[in-house]
Amino acid sequence: MSFTPEAVRSAFPALTQKVNGKPVYFFDGPGGSQVPQSVLETMSAYLGRYNSNLGGAFFSSVVTTSLIKDARLAGQALLGAECADNIVFGANMTSLTFQLSRAISRDWQAGDEIIVTALDHYSNVSSWQQAAEDKGVIVHQVRVNPEDCSLDYEHLASLLNERTQLVAVTYASNTTGSLVDVKRVTQAAHNVGAKVYVDAVHYVPHGLVDVQALGCDFLACSAYKFFGPHLGVAYIAPKWLHTITPYKVEPATNEGPGRFETGTQSFEALAGFVAAVHYLAQWGDDEKSLRSQLAASFAQYQTHEQALSRHFISKASEYTNLELYGVKDTDRVQGRTPTFAIRIEGVTPADVAGHLAKDNMCVWSGHFYAIGLIEQLGLLHQGGVIRIGMMHYNTKQEIDLLFENLTPFLQKNT
Helix, strand or coil: CCCCCHHHCCCCCHHHHCCCCCEEECCEHHHHCCCHHHHHHHHHHHHHCCCCCCCCHHHHHHHHHHHHHHHHHHHHHCCCCCCHEEEEECCHHHHHHHHHHHHHCCCCCCEEEEHHHHHCCCHHHHHHHHHHHHCCEEEEEEEEECCCEEHHHHHHHHCCCCCEEEEEEEECCCCCCCCCCCHHHHHHHHCCCCEEEECCCCCCCCCCCHHHHHCCCCEEHHHCCCCCCCCCEEEHHHHHHHCCCCCCCCCCCCHHHHHHHHCCCCCHHHHHHHHHHHHCCCCCCCCCCHHHHHHHHHHHHHHHHHHHHHHHHHHHCCCEEEEEECCHHHHHHHHEEEEEEEEEEECHHHHHHHHHCCCCCEEEEEECHHHHHHHCCCCCCCEEEEEEEECCCCCCHHHHHHHHHHHHHHHHEE
């Protein structure tokens, strides 16, 4: 099945609506994607007919028990996990990370060290900083190369030693779209006996994760960033599934992923998650496995998104007073997602976002919880940046309209 922007866009009710008589343009994907009709219908069907808890003999509980099994299988396919039992669910990635950080840090000792990065969303920084503070553990932060907003791997290598217990790293920057070589980070961390916790929230909508190839110990993401509902999803490597002691209610199961899942899950969100994974897989061959379908679909998403990135970078290069942070070379778009951080000389990011909002162009301004990155760029107290983020439902025509709308602020190259 061939991917086309028209076929994709028809699946999303949000994309065809009008607000105040005008069309809408969603450039806010990194903050949360829009949702296809299939996800909406699946969530409504579950909640309207089968809302129940696990473990009962009656029909609605049987449906719910089957649903959570299906959700783990979908998570296994999406992340490339060894087994469905390596998939854990929670309210959101941030809550899951705070929860897992307490379990992972139980055995840390004063004088131990951990490493976070300046490229990360602070959900993958603050959680570890606070766990470290509780245990008297030293925290180091890896710098970013300001030229292209890539991770400074040499700085990371200089911080690793036999006292390092954990490296927390993003797979892709939610602000500049910069990709990280997670496999390289994992190998370096494992060489000194450290665990690796990956924030894949921004990466998952744009690339197919393979946790086994990465070799990471933990990886977390959020379904609402990849066309699903608000739901946190985490991978826990087999060696840690039963060796880490979670904080849990005493009678709750101590077997499998359930030992990490406190309280009743959002089953309607799990239904939506399964539908979102199948939406993502729809451009693959139906006769293949779900994982194979996902691989075929993501290959098409990436081709389209890389074309969007080249188009955006080309358009941005036409203006003298527009600064783009991150990968700026159209020949290197494989090293980024179609998420762009910009500033326009003479106008604040907030004013630009407000101007675009008048014509239903949805963009964010600020620091996006990537405080370390924005601070290193010297922009934390200058309003941060304008973030323009695209998904596979965006088009080149939308990019052209965006730049037309920015005309009052831009100065063309002469």
